[in-house]
Amino acid sequence: MVWLLIILSIGPKSLIEVNTDRVYLPILIEHGFELDGYTDGIAKGLIDYDKIDDLIASGFKVKLLYKDYRDATRWVLELEDFGYYHSYTEMCAALESLARDYPSIARMETLGFSVQNRAIVALKVTDNPGVEEPEPTFIFDGDIHGNEIIGGEVVLAQAKKLCYDYGSDTLITRLVDEGETWLVPILNPDGMVAGSRYNANWVDLNRDFGYQWGATGNSPSPFSQPETKVRRDLLLNNYSLNSVTFHSGTKLYIYPWGFTGRIATPDSARMAYIAQRYVQFFPVPYGQIARILYSVYGGSTDFFYGCFGDLAPAVELSNYYAPPPSQIDTICNMNVRGMVELMRVSQFGIRGIVTDSLTGDPLPARIEVLGEGWQVYTDPLVGDYYRFLLQGTYTVTARANGYYDKTVTNVAVPNNGYKVVNFELVPEDGQIYGGYAVPSCRTRRTPTNQDIYFTLKCLGKRDGKSLTLGSGGWIIIDMGPNSPIKDRLGDDLTVVVTSSGQTYQVEVADSLDGTFLSIGTGNTTQGFDIQPSGLTQARYVRIKALGTPSIDAVESQMPSGVSEPEAIHKPSFTLIRNPSDRIRFMVNGIDRVKMHIFSCDGRLIESKEVRAGPYRSDPLPSGVYFLKIEGKNFSKVEKCLIIRR
Numbered sequence: 304m305v306w307l308l309i310i311l312s313i314g315p316k317s318l319i320e321v322n323t324d325r326v327y328l329p330i331l332i333e334h335g336f337e338l339d340g341y342t343d344g345i346a347k348g349l350i351d352y353d354k355i356d357d358l359i360a361s362g363f364k365v366k367l368l369y370k371d372y373r374d375a376t377r378w379v380l381e382l383e384d385f386g387y388y389h390s391y392t393e394m395c396a397a398l399e400s401l402a403r404d405y406p407s408i409a410r411m412e413t414l415g416f417s418v419q420n421r422a423i424v425a426l427k428v429t430d431n432p433g434v435e436e437p438e439p440t441f442i443f444d445g446d447i448h449g450n451e452i453i454g455g456e457v458v459l460a461q462a463k464k465l466c467y468d469y470g471s472d473t474l475i476t477r478l479v480d481e482g483e484t485w486l487v488p489i490l491n492p493d494g495m496v497a498g499s500r501y502n503a504n505w506v507d508l509n510r511d512f513g514y515q516w517g518a519t520g521n522s523p524s525p526f527s528q529p530e531t532k533v534r535r536d537l538l539l540n541n542y543s544l545n546s547v548t549f550h551s552g553t554k555l556y557i558y559p560w561g562f563t564g565r566i567a568t569p570d571s572a573r574m575a576y577i578a579q580r581y582v583q584f585f586p587v588p589y590g591q592i593a594r595i596l597y598s599v600y601g602g603s604t605d606f607f608y609g610c611f612g613d614l615a616p617a618v619e620l621s622n623y624y625a626p627p628p629s630q631i632d633t634i635c636n637m638n639v640r641g642m643v644e645l646m647r648v649s650q651f652g653i654r655g656i657v658t659d660s661l662t663g664d665p666l667p668a669r670i671e672v673l674g675e676g677w678q679v680y681t682d683p684l685v686g687d688y689y690r691f692l693l694q695g696t697y698t699v700t701a702r703a704n705g706y707y708d709k710t711v712t713n714v715a716v717p718n719n720g721y722k723v724v725n726f727e728l729v730p731e732d733g734q735i736y737g738g739y740a741v742p743s744c745r746t747r748r749t750p751t752n753q754d755i756y757f758t759l760k761c762l763g764k765r766d767g768k769s770l771t772l773g774s775g776g777w778i779i780i781d782m783g784p785n786s787p788i789k790d791r792l793g794d795d796l797t798v799v800v801t802s803s804g805q806t807y808q809v810e811v812a813d814s815l816d817g818t819f820l821s822i823g824t825g826n827t828t829q830g831f832d833i834q835p836s837g838l839t840q841a842r843y844v845r846i847k848a849l850g851t852p853s854i855d856a857v858e859s860q861m862p863s864g865v866s867e868p869e870a871i872h873k874p875s876f877t878l879i880r881n882p883s884d885r886i887r888f889m890v891n892g893i894d895r896v897k898m899h900i901f902s903c904d905g906r907l908i909e910s911k912e913v914r915a916g917p918y919r920s921d922p923l924p925s926g927v928y929f930l931k932i933e934g935k936n937f938s939k940v941e942k943c944l945i946i947r948r
Contacts, residue, residue, distance in 0.1 A: 316349040316500075318372040322364040328597060334358055338597040340553020340622065347552070347622075349500070373498045376450050376625040387628035388452055389459065391421065391496050394488050397459055398426045405466045408432065408479055413929055413940040414487070415533035418503035420905030421492035422929065423533050428465045429483040436483070437656055437687035441646055442537060442546040444487040447508050447530075447603065449494020449501070450624045453634060454549030457620060458488040460635035461642050478646050485541060491530055502530055510601040513743030513779070513815075514609040515562035517600025525601070525743045526815065535742075535815075536938065538607060542682045544689045545577075545614045545649045546607045547642065551626070553596070555619040556582055556589035559609070561602040564593035566750050566757075570676035573691055574614060580648050584640035585618070592617070609758060610742050612679035614649065614691060652692035652716055653724050657681045657701050660727040667784050668703035668728070669739065669762070678759060680740070683784050694718040701726040702763065704736040704786035705861045734861045737763040738844075739783035742815060747776030747848070761854045769801040769855040772848035779815070779845045780857045787813065787842040788859045794830030797858045798846060803827055805850035811841035819845045826850070886920040886930055886943050896934040903927040 321331060323346055328338065331346060334357055338348040349372050350358070358365050369375050389397060402411035410432035413422045429438070443461055445454030465484060468475040478484070489495050493503040501507055501521070510520025511531040526532050538546070558574040560566065568574065571591065578589035592599060599605070607615035618641075620626075620634055657668040665686025671678045672690060675697060681688040690699075694717060700710040706728035716722050741758040748771060750757065760768040761780060772778065782788055788796050788811070798809055806826045810819035811833050820836035833841050844857050890896055890913055900909040900920055908928065909920055920930075928943045 315371040315373060317352040317355065317367060318347070318349055318369040318375055319355065320366040320368060321346045321348075321358065322366075327363075330361070331358070331363070332597065334361070340555070340596070340619065342553065342622075372500070373450060375623070376452065376498050387631055388456065388625065389488075391489060391492050394455060394459065395422070395424055398424055398462065398486075398488070401426055401462055401466050405469070408469055409462075409466055411942075413942060414537055415529060415938070415940065416901070416905060416931075417491070417493045417530055418528070419493045420901065420907070421496070422905065423487065423490060423492060423530065425485050425487045425537070426462045427483065427485055428462065428479055430480045435682075435684050437682075437685045438482050439650055439654070439689045440483045440485070440541050440543040440682075441649075442485045442487070442541070442543045443549070443642065444490050444534065444546070445549040446489040446491050446495050447534075447548060448550060449491040449497060449499050451500075451549075451551040451620075452495060452625050453551045453620050453623075453631065455488035455495070456631055457549050457618075457635050457638045458486050460639050462486040462488075464639050464643070474643065474647065478643070482646065482650075483541070484646075485537065485543075487534075487537070490534060502528055504528060509599070509603055512601050512603050512606040514606040514741070515600055516743065516745050517562070519600050522601055525745075531603075532816070534603065535606070538611065538613065539742075542611055542680055542688075543607070543613050544691065545616075545645060546604075547645065548603055548615075548617045549638075550617055550619045551621045551624050553619045553622055554587040555595060556585070556587055556616060557592040557596055557604075557619070558589075558614070558616040559592065559604050561592035561599035561605045563598065563750050564591060566752060566755055567591060568608065568677065569755050570608075570614070570691075573676065573693065574616065576693065577614065577645055577648060577691075578616065580644050581616075581618075581641040584644060585637040587619070606742075608677065609744075610740055612677040612690075616645075648719075649691050650689065651719060651721055652690045653697070653699060653714060653722050654687065654689045655723050655725040656686045657688065657703065657726045657728060658686055659706075660729045666703045666706065666728060667739070668701050668706075668726070671700045671702065673698040673700070677756075678762075692716050699724055701728060703728050704739060704783045705730060705734055707731045732861070735764060735858055736782075736786060736861060737765070737856045737858050738780035739786070740781040742779055742781050742843075744778040745776055746770065746778065747773030748851075761856060763856065764858060765799040765856040767801065767855065769853035771802070771851055771853040772807075772846070774848055774851055777845055777847040778854065779843055782842055782844065782857070782859065784842075786859075786861070787840040788833060788844070789862065790833050790839050790841075791862070793832065795833045795859060796844065797828065797830045797856075798825060798844075799828050799855040799858060800825075800852050801855050802851070802853040805848075805852040807852040807854075808847040808849060810845040810847065811836050811838060812843045812845070813838055813841050815843060817843075819843070824849070826852075884922045884924075884945060886923065886928065886945070887917070888919075888930065888932075888941075889917050890932070896932050899931040899933070901929045901931065903929070 336350045402409045410427045445458040507520025511522040513525035516525040604615040607613035667683035668681045697714045698712045760770045812819045931940045
């Protein structure tokens with residue numbers, strides 16, 4: 304009922320042009336104007352139709368392009384099967400065809416489901432698609448705004464390029480053999496089918512991500528929508544070196560930060576270097592999102608970069624949401640060349656594997672380059688990391704909770720190449736450790752030049768560097784996949800602040816999507832027991848500002864050495880292939896899991912909770928089905944085929 308009331312109150316927006324100087328764009332945005340692009344004194348974007356008179360009364364010269372912005376792409380919807388564009392069904396079939404025709408390098412995956420139960424599918428392209436290997440990962444996604452359908456065409460074109468030219472083109476073959484690429488043409492299938500910018504809940508998905516979320520675009524909370532959860536989890540399960548998201552409505556190559564133009568990222572020069580290489584093939588202006596376009600809170604690119612150091616550009620492909628058919632191939636070809644170059648140059652810098660010095664097991668670790676930008680992370684499954692750097696000499700440090708830090712100096716990165724820097728870390732018994740990552744925040748304060756490292760100031764152990772939260776702001780600190788806070792006698796964690804008398808509230812959860820439970824308030828550096836939450840362990844800590852506290856660190860202590868990897872306690876499942884009218888699978892692990900079976904059109908067929916051990920579904924008619932297993936911090940989908948004989 305709540306969602307129904309919200310939907311009824313929103314209604315379609317209008318597409319307008321406003322003749323104005325750039326300095327007045329913030330005033331336009333305050334009136335509810337959603338800027339698509341700004342060129343030669345003309346701002347183009349969306350606004351509620353009944354607010355147009357307010358703009359005119361404020362002195363703006365307004366031209367109404369479409370009373371309902373969806374009319375700008377309705378011509379595509381009215382064509383049979385989208386005409387020259389791929390419909391949702393055709394796009395899924397195209398990916399399935401590539402996976403079928405190139406099984407040695409391509410695998411189609413269902414990442415999850417939309418609000419209306421449409422599958423969100425991806426093509427994984429690598430030389431061993433069924434094996435997790437230490438190699439750089441790239442992710443390309445399109446159609447996060449459902450009416451910007453040229454993005455999906457560009458992503459599909461890249462998928463075809465990697466498959467078609469493998470084995471004949473030396474560079475493409477190397478990128479496939481030595482890398483892993485995920486291609487997600489349609490992130491917002493419900494919006495794409497409806498010709499809508501928004502998903503089926505009328506939420507702008509590019510305002511729903513957690514890093515500097517801002518309660519805009521009808522987003523009720525960070526990662527509130529299934530589609531943004533899918534894209535978040537794709538990153539969390541496949542730490543990527545460079546993710547590119549495609550839009551349309553203007554023509555730009557843009558990169559973080561999106562939430563502010565007052566500061567640049569510490570990697571802005573390196574981001575600009577990659578931009579220069581890309582726009583050689585797709586000649587458009589480039590720059591920081593908030594400086595060249597407008598401020599965006601809750602955008603995907605800020606999350607990709609702010610959470611895990613992904614370089615995270617966005618490419619605006621056309622002044623049209625759906626450019627004319629005559630332009631599709633040209634746009635695709637130019638951007639495919641740009642993507643190939645981006646994949647090539649992004650691998651310059653340093654790379655390596657971080658392992659336990661005693662066992663040789665891979666470790667989740669933070670990689671810091673002294674004085675040179677954001678940190679990046681290792682993949683917890685195989686321990687590999689990749690950091691884009693240009694030619695020079697660097698000092699590199701690996702930090703893993705439960706282990707002594709290790710620093711390597713005088714790392715010489717060659718021109719147009721990379722240097723391998725591996726780390727073997729020694730366990731540290733009883734270590735005091737700090738935060739690992741910041742997956743979500745809303746700082747509610749204007750950043751200054753001293754804030755260039757921003758939320759990184761809250762990670763690791765106390766060091767006297769802090770991030771000040773504005774009143775009502777909050778930050779979530781991830782303590783790490785192998786180092787959740789355990790409930791023991793006495794205090795389990797310490798919130799370290801550099802302020803005094805500024806009140807904050809502490810909440811904990813063991814899942815990003817779980818309920819955060821309060822364990823107390825403080826106004827100085829103070830210890831807290833997680834026992835009031837009822838949890839035996841907590842991976843995530845949320846600090847909410849009731850005043851304006853300056854957060855230095857959240858610290859806890861290892862009981863001895865490194866805590867047992869959380870992955871051991873996660874459920875997993877194996878699909879048992881057999882000629883039968885039932886789906887059979889084996890659940891492994893100690894946790895209960897939820898099992899869902901969907902038909903190929905997204906209808907829920909069966910759903911129940913199951914424990915570890917063998918399981919079989921109810922009898923099913925012949926057809927294609929999707930089996931989804933969900934547990935704590937775990938979700939997996941498998942495609943199943945039933946053939947009744």
